[in-house]
Amino acid sequence: MKYDFNKVYDRKNTSSTKWDGMKENFGKDDLIPMWIADMDFPVAEPIKKAIKSRADYPFYGYSKIKNSLINVIVKRVWDKFQWRIEKEWIVFTPGVISGINIAIRTVANSGDGIVIQQPVYHLFFSSIMNSGCQIVNNPLKFDNGNYEMDFKNLTEIAEESKENGSKSKSIDAILLCNPHNPIGRVWRKEELLELGKIAVKNDLFVISDEIHSEIIYKGYKHQPFASLSKEFEENSITSISPSKTFNLAGLNVSSMIIPNKKIREKFKDTMAGIVSQPNIFALEAFEAGFKYGDPWLNDVLEYLQENLDFMINYFKDIKGIKPIRAEGTYLIWLDCRKLNLKQADLKDLMINDAKVGLEDGTIFGDGGEGFMRMNIALPRSLLEEALRRIKTTVDKL
Numbered sequence: 577m578k579y580d581f582n583k584v585y586d587r588k589n590t591s592s593t594k595w596d597g598m599k600e601n602f603g604k605d606d607l608i609p610m611w612i613a614d615m616d617f618p619v620a621e622p623i624k625k626a627i628k629s630r631a632d633y634p635f636y637g638y639s640k641i642k643n644s645l646i647n648v649i650v651k652r653v654w655d656k657f658q659w660r661i662e663k664e665w666i667v668f669t670p671g672v673i674s675g676i677n678i679a680i681r682t683v684a685n686s687g688d689g690i691v692i693q694q695p696v697y698h699l700f701f702s703s704i705m706n707s708g709c710q711i712v713n714n715p716l717k718f719d720n721g722n723y724e725m726d727f728k729n730l731t732e733i734a735e736e737s738k739e740n741g742s743k744s745k746s747i748d749a750i751l752l753c754n755p756h757n758p759i760g761r762v763w764r765k766e767e768l769l770e771l772g773k774i775a776v777k778n779d780l781f782v783i784s785d786e787i788h789s790e791i792i793y794k795g796y797k798h799q800p801f802a803s804l805s806k807e808f809e810e811n812s813i814t815s816i817s818p819s820k821t822f823n824l825a826g827l828n829v830s831s832m833i834i835p836n837k838k839i840r841e842k843f844k845d846t847m848a849g850i851v852s853q854p855n856i857f858a859l860e861a862f863e864a865g866f867k868y869g870d871p872w873l874n875d876v877l878e879y880l881q882e883n884l885d886f887m888i889n890y891f892k893d894i895k896g897i898k899p900i901r902a903e904g905t906y907l908i909w910l911d912c913r914k915l916n917l918k919q920a921d922l923k924d925l926m927i928n929d930a931k932v933g934l935e936d937g938t939i940f941g942d943g944g945e946g947f948m949r950m951n952i953a954l955p956r957s958l959l960e961e962a963l964r965r966i967k968t969t970v971d972k973l
């Protein structure tokens with residue numbers, strides 16, 4: 577490994593939500609922060625260099641997307657996922673969540689239902705509600721420590737909505753999380769095909785959030801939903817972003833891939849005047865990451881794999897908590913139900929006794945009770961210390 581991710585950095589007073597937002601979120605700031613999705617690893621050298629060199633040129637006016645960035649996105653999507661996208665399909669937004677908000681407003685009308693599969697990334701809820709739409713849950717099935725999509729239920733709710741015909745109850749789209757935060761599944765091709773088949777049959781548009789697509793563990797492969805057929809392509813919007821892959825969340829940048837021309841024009845109309853172009857430093861970082869970031873990313877993936885294995889192994893000695901082995905993402909879903917604690921007590925135990933800042937499982941909706949989410953993208957010594965504290969705390973129960 578060229579990069580050293582063992583070094584512990586003090587990120588306090590750096591305008592970091594993860595570090596400086598602890599007091600607001602947990603009521604105290606002396607915890608090991610393992611909540612919001614960013615990594616405690618410094619960014620790749622080429623990204624830092626690209627931002628510095630742009631900063632040296634003292635003109636920070638309105639941005640215009642360079643052709644070289646568009647080309648690099650097209651190339652990377654092909655190289656990594658063998659999905660051939662066209663340059664004009666790409667629309668930039670200052671982050672995935674703003675892109676998802678616009679996508680919902682583009683494809684759905686106020687009052688329409690949008691399907692999500694809970695437990696799921698919590699900002700999906702507000703994206704749907706703020707767009708005046710309704711949340712329709714197709715709960716994930718949890719069997720034998722394994723999560724799966726419930727196609728039978730999805731078919732039933734989609735068909736019911738079609739038959740019902742009443743606009744206020746109609747379901748318009750599925751908001752897919754691929755890979756799925758917080759349960760860490762990397763959806764298999766067959767699963768996506770099944771989902772797409774149901775969507776096409778029932779006129780459901782698919783918004784596929786693929787922000788975690790490059791944090792994938794050994795033995796798994798990310799499949800972009802839209803890459804599976806021309807029909808899926810025309811019937812979907814996909815988010816592709818460097819922010820999780822290269823740890824750039826604070827730069828607020830993302831690209832939405834919209835093959836359907838009519839939808840793309842509507843998307844652009846919907847965002848006009850509300851959402852600006854990404855800032856110039858973000859664009860430099862995006863391009864540098866996609867072009868030169870792979871040596872860093874390969875090292876990060878190796879380090880995360882070791883953290884994952886280390887953590888899974890450590891939990892074998894912690895009674896009452898079972899981690900769900902993630903296939904992708906550095907966010908690990910912990911099944912704490914055997915501790916038999918109320919959610920408030922579980923949170924209190926982690927914050928005030930173990931002094932670790934985990935994400936409360938209930939923010940991810942139904943199916944989150946009794947669970948916590950742990951971010952393992954941090955130096956091994958901190959991970960080990962956090963696990964040691966959790967074990968000591970749980971042993972006392």
Ligand SMILES: Cc1ncc(COP(=O)(O)O)c(C=O)c1O
Pocket residue numbers: 613670671672673674697753757785787788817819825828829830
């Ligand atoms: C599934 C998912 N989508 C979107 C985001 C946020 O993306 P952005 O910061 O680009 O809005 C996250 C962050 O954790 C996420 O996990």
